[in-house]
Amino acid sequence: MTTKTTPKGSMREAFDSLRAEELWRSDRIKWRLFGDEVLPAWVADMDFPVASPIREALRELIERNDLGYHFVPLSPRLREALVARMNERFAWQVEPSRIVPLVNVVQGLDLSVALHSRPGEGVIVQTPIYPPFLEAVRDGGRQLVENKLLRGDARYEIDFDRLRADVTPDTRVFLLCNPHNPTGRVFEREELVAIAAFAEEHDLIVVSDEIHADLAYPGYTHTPFATLGPEVAERTITLTAATKAFNLAGLPCAFAIFGSDRTQKPFDDLPPHIIGHCGMLDDAATFTAWTKGEAWLDEVLAYLLGNRDRVMDFVATRLPGVHTLPPEATYLAWLDCRELDCEDPFRFFLKDARVALSNGRDFGGPGEGFVRLNFATSRSILDGVLERMAGALAKTG
Secondary structure, three states: OOOOOOOOOOOHHHHHOOOHHHHOOOOOHHHHOOOOOOEEOOOOOOOOOOOHHHHHHHHHHHHOOOOOOOOOOOOHHHHHHHHHHHHHHHOOOOOHHHEEEEOOHHHHHHHHHHHHOOOOOEEEEOOOOOHHHHHHHHHOOOEEEEOOOEEOOOOEEOOHHHHHHHOOOOEEEEEEEOOOOOOOOOOOHHHHHHHHHHHHHOOOEEEEEOOOHHHEOOOOOOOOHHHHOHHHHOOEEEEEEOOOOOOOOOOOOEEEEEOOHHHHHHHHOOOOOOOOOOOHHHHHHHHHHHHHOHHHHHHHHHHHHHHHHHHHHHHHHHOOOOEOOOOOEOOEEEEEOOOOOOOOHHHHHHHHHOEEOEEHHHHOHHHOOEEEEEOOOOHHHHHHHHHHHHHHHHHHO
């Protein structure tokens, strides 16, 4: 049963106290890759301190030297915690035997494509998209069936007409990202039902990356794709983890949830140790996040909402030539810089603003002229990022 363990005092003060001078001394790739003086707003992890119950659980293991071999492939308590969380959070009744642990969600993407299609066969990807989706298709020798999302007045939309026109007879897999990275869309139930009908019509396996499910903002509801009905679940592989919502990227532990023997058997037939499993620290962090981390997550979401609104405001008033739409989930803003007088906005902001963003080109063709901004940091660091960007643009004017 998930409990709302309230930390001593509000976490707002801890979030606000983050300073770049201290974070530059960390070993995290986010803060090390571009060196001192560059403010990083690229890779999708948060700067916030993890929930105190998670720190206490990890400290307890270390203090009693409890770092030996762990349950393989998955501890009973972690399996039970995942089942309970899906039920409590999303009213999803997951069959415990349908859970397979992964090192991370990207491994689930690669394996799903490799096991449910053959080289040369088609895989549908909705671009712009988190780069490992494209890599899973390209590196696996599959054919990319690109379904570009359409930018509407208020949100990105699925182009179902183009989807129906571009699907090929040898298309086998639909890679779904919901909530969507980088646009921040939380697809509505009606949209998901339409995808499910399309998948049934063309007999597609749907691989649904739902790692951002816990990061939906008020007014938006995440619907697990597999909950649309037994016939939908039968062809669905859901990928999830606590790492994104609870800032545990350095403790890799993820899960594939299968809806049928059809989707699960190819995984079960692999050599038993090829997938990997959660270690002692990974298990403790994920279990504690799902059972004692809800109060921390509530505070993080409230803080992120303020940061999101700050970014939307700043872009609209202080970054001429840059446009964006408010993400409905995630802590990522997808910035359209195509009106700027620069060939590569990523390099421009890195060189002239000393701000490291994610390069839109990595997200597929529709990402050309875009950058992705991670706003999961303190308000002061975020303001530093935005002010540097504004200053760089002012010099070009």
